[in-house]
Amino acid sequence: MTLDTLLQRRDIWRGGRLSPVTGGGLSTGFPELDAVLPGGGWPRGALTEILTTQEGIGELRLMLPTLARLSRGDRWIAWIAPPRLPYAPALAAAEIDLSRVLLVCPRAQTDALWATEQALRSGTCATVLAWPRQSNDRALRRLQLAAEAGKTCGFLFHYTRGAGTPSPAALRLRLEPNIQGLLVHILKCRGSFVAGPVVLTLSRSP
Amino acid sequence: MNPRPANPLRGNPPKIRRGRYPASENQPSLPLQGRVGAEEKALWLCLHLPQLALDVFSRGSTQQAPFAVSETRRNHEWVLACNRAARAHKLRPGMTVSAACAQLAELEVKPRHEAAEREALEHLAAWAGQFSAVVSLVPTDSIVLEAGGSLQLFGGLKELLAHVRVGLEELGYEARLAVAPTPLGATLLARNAMEEPVTDTQRLLSRLAPLPMRSLDPDAAVLEKLQGLGLxxxxxxxxxPRDGFARRFGPELLLDLDRALGKVPDPRIPFVAPPRFASRLLLPAQTEDCQALLFAVHRLLLELAGFLKATDGGIQEFFIEMGHYDRPPTRVTLKLVAPNRDPRHLQELLRVRLEDFPLPEPVQDIRLVAGEILPLPGRNLDLFREHESREANQLLLERLRARLGDDAVRGVCLVPEHRPERAHRTCAPGDPGPKPMFGTRPLWLLAQPQRLQVMQGQPWLQGELCLRAGPERIESGWWDGQDITRDYFVAENPKGSRFWIFRERREKDSWFLHGIFA
Known part of the structure; x- marks a missing residue:
């Protein structure tokens, strides 16, 4: 293998040169956040990891504008192994079309990863939200490839995974509560240098 | 003088042709040659399976170990058929099994399974229903089907034959195909491996003339007499001359010759497919290997697909049963979202299911049983390919369900109810449900409300909770014994997490956590 072919590999990221951002991003619905993300939104056809240490700070409210918009299409909004049942009245209040919501609650953890991969790869999901309880680097890489193959936006929510562990995801965010709303730290974003944290004002209702 | 032949009904029943109408008694005493066939336009296709006894065992697997099927006659076991690997070791049908085994020690021999052959032939007839409306069995190893009416649909005889040939190969049968204007003519040609299609009666005559009389399957005594006369x-x-021939060899044989040449009509009883599909495949050797099982299942699925094409329907539910040596069979059931008959899709679903399926024992045979046949959903061509995306959506559901089970894949919908825990439920994905309106609701609702710690009259959850919004009073359900009287609040703890909590109004200082504003 020559050095050139090595450098052509997608999983090699060179700090000095930015890989071009292909296509525009998917708007998050928060102009402040769109402004700092390359492509102006969530990366399409890629994984986004969302890390938090506590529940109830707005980690899902952050997603609502995106979900509401995507649910108007005819593709699924897949929730894979959510820690609880998403509450239908709240989703409806956020103008999410409930008939597009697909809940997948597998019993085994390996099945959760399998289902996430299937949903990402199938191309029939507008977005896939997944709560894998444990995921190693290899599993994440598979998911990232599946998201690319299916051109699907995948979101992985971690309540425990540390920010220090390496990840193949295109975008990694860490969320913290803030007096004004939600503090979003961008830990990694493919195609751009990491910008400083962004404060989002989330609507007080969900 | 026209000698009256004996009533053919009283003689020996015809050996091979079940479902014949009785022959007319009076045959004009003309020479056999020189008359025009009754049905000139009809065209019959015969599928002859020379290796059926072998195929019923070997088509379930790709392995090519030497294998033979035996038959017991006169207290000896004889080799009835052997596969290519066995033939390469100079084994031939007609040897005794002991001689064959002496020659090739690793030869696997199984006794002939006539019931399986009969079943296989019937399933093949059901499968062949996709090519013609008239299919008839010719026991014990052939099928005839009327092909004249199907030529237009398939774009010509050559294309039709190519379709049938490819299909038979995929099913794992070695077959000879012959086409002739009469069903018996086609059968005779196929049995003698004369596969060049014959489409007119005149050519049929010249093609049939050199065939041995043996292929008409006369009685042993008649055959001996024929040979004695050098015929x-x-x-x-x-x-x-006809009359002498009928007197010597029986009217039945004369009638057969007439039928073969199309001089008298030869109506066949059409094969009627059973209302449901169930087919079994024997495996040559027991196996636990998923790929080997899938290979066998694929053949069954192709049979099923042909059957469904013939009935113009689809299935929404089917199961496969894997038989073991000394255990009850293992059953795997699959349900689909919509009726389907695409063997590739069904195969994919089964692959997902079988990949990590715990088998208690190796499998020796596989049975596929399909549920009710349903009409396939009609489909209009549309401009924006909406159907395609809807179908693709369903495929994902089916794949997830095949592996995770039906309960694991759901949707959510609203229920017009004030009590929060009853205001939602799960439903089939894609079900829109009713659309009531509510106040502020959290994105996570706890399945059971959790009692909160109370300190100095204030609720605590990882710190003192500060009430941000509320109260929203909900009192309902007195009529079904699960009544609630609660005041709901949006609360925030010092760390910034927001919760949906309520105060039970019937008890003093009792607070519960009911939801999380994730």
């Missing part, structure tokens, strides 16, 4: 081939018999 070896059909052409020899056609040169004889």
């Amino acid at each position: 070896r081939c059909i052409g020899d018999c056609l040169r004889l």
Whole structure:
């Protein structure tokens, strides 16, 4: 293998040169956040990891504008192994079309990863939200490839995974509560240098 | 003088042709040659399976170990058929099994399974229903089907034959195909491996003439008599006067010759497919290997697909049963979202299911049983390919369900109810449900409300909770014994997490956590 072919590999990221951002991003619905993300939104056809240490700070409210918009299409909004049942009245209040919501609650953890991969790869999901309880680097890489193959936006929510562990995801965010709303730290974003944290004002209702 | 032949009904019943109408008694005493066939336009296709006894065992697997099927006659076991690997070791049908085993020690021999052959032939007839409306069995190893009416649909005889040939190969049968204007003519040609299609009666005559009389399957005594007179081939018999021929060899044989040449009608009883599909495949050797099982299942699925094409329907539910040596069979059931008959899709679903399926024992045979046949959903061509995306959506559901089970894949919908825990439920994905309106609701609702710590009259959850919004009073359900009287609040703890909590109004200082504003 020559050095050139090595450098052509997608999983090699060179700090000095930015890989071009292909296509525009998917708007998050928060102009402040769109402004700092390359492509102006969530990366399409890629994984986004969302890390938090506590529940109830707005980690899902952050997603609502995106979900509401995507649910108007005819593709699924897949929730894979959510820690609880998403509450239908709240989703409806956020103008999410409930008939597009697909809940997948597998019993085994390996099945959760399998289902996430299937949903990402199938191309029939507008977005896939997944709560894998444990995921190693290899599993994440598979998911990232599946998201690319299916051109699907995948979101992985971690309540425990540390920010220090390496990840193949295109975008990694860490969320913290803030007096004004939600503090979003961008830990990694493919195609751009990491910008400083962004404060989002989330609507007080969900 | 026209000698009256004996009533054919009283003689020996015809051996091979079940479902014949009785022959008319009076045959004009003309020479056999020189008359025009009754149905000139009809065209019959015969599928002859020379290796059926072998195929019923070997088509379930790709392995090519030497294998033979035996038959017991006169207290000896004889080799009835052997596969290519066995033939390469100079084994031939007609040897005794002991001689064959002496020659090739690793030869696997199984006794002939006539019931399986009969079943296989019937399933093949059901499968062949996709090519023609008239299919008829010719026991024990052939099928005839009327092909004249199907030529237009398939774009010509050559294309039709190519379709049938590819299909049979995929099913794992070695077959000879022959086309002739009469069903018996086609059968005779196929049995003698004369696969060049014959489409007119005149050519049929010249093609049938050199065939041995043996292929008409006369009685042993008749055959001996024919040979004694030096009448070896059909052409020899056609040169004889009709009445003498009928007297010597019986009217049935004369009738057969007439039928073969199309001089008298030869109506066949059409094969009627069973209302449901169930087919079994024997495996040559027991196996636990998923790929080997899938290979066998694929053949069954192709049979099913042909059957469904013939009935113009689809299935929404089916199961496969894997038989073991000394255990009850293992059953795997699959349900689909919508009726389907695409063997590739069904195969994919089964692959997902079988990949990590715990088998208690190796499998020796596989049965596929399909549920009710349903009409396939109609489909209009549309401009924006909406159907395609809807179908693709369903495929994902089916794949997830095949592996995770039906309960694991759901949707959510609203229920017009004030009590929060009853205001939602799960439903089939894609179900829109009703659309009531509510106040502020959290994105996570706890399945059971959790009692909160209370300190100095204030609720605590990882710190003192500060009430941000509320109260929203909900009192309902007195009529079904699960009544609630609660005041709901949006609360925030010092760390910034927001919760949906309520105060039970019937008890003093009792607070509960009911939801999380994730």
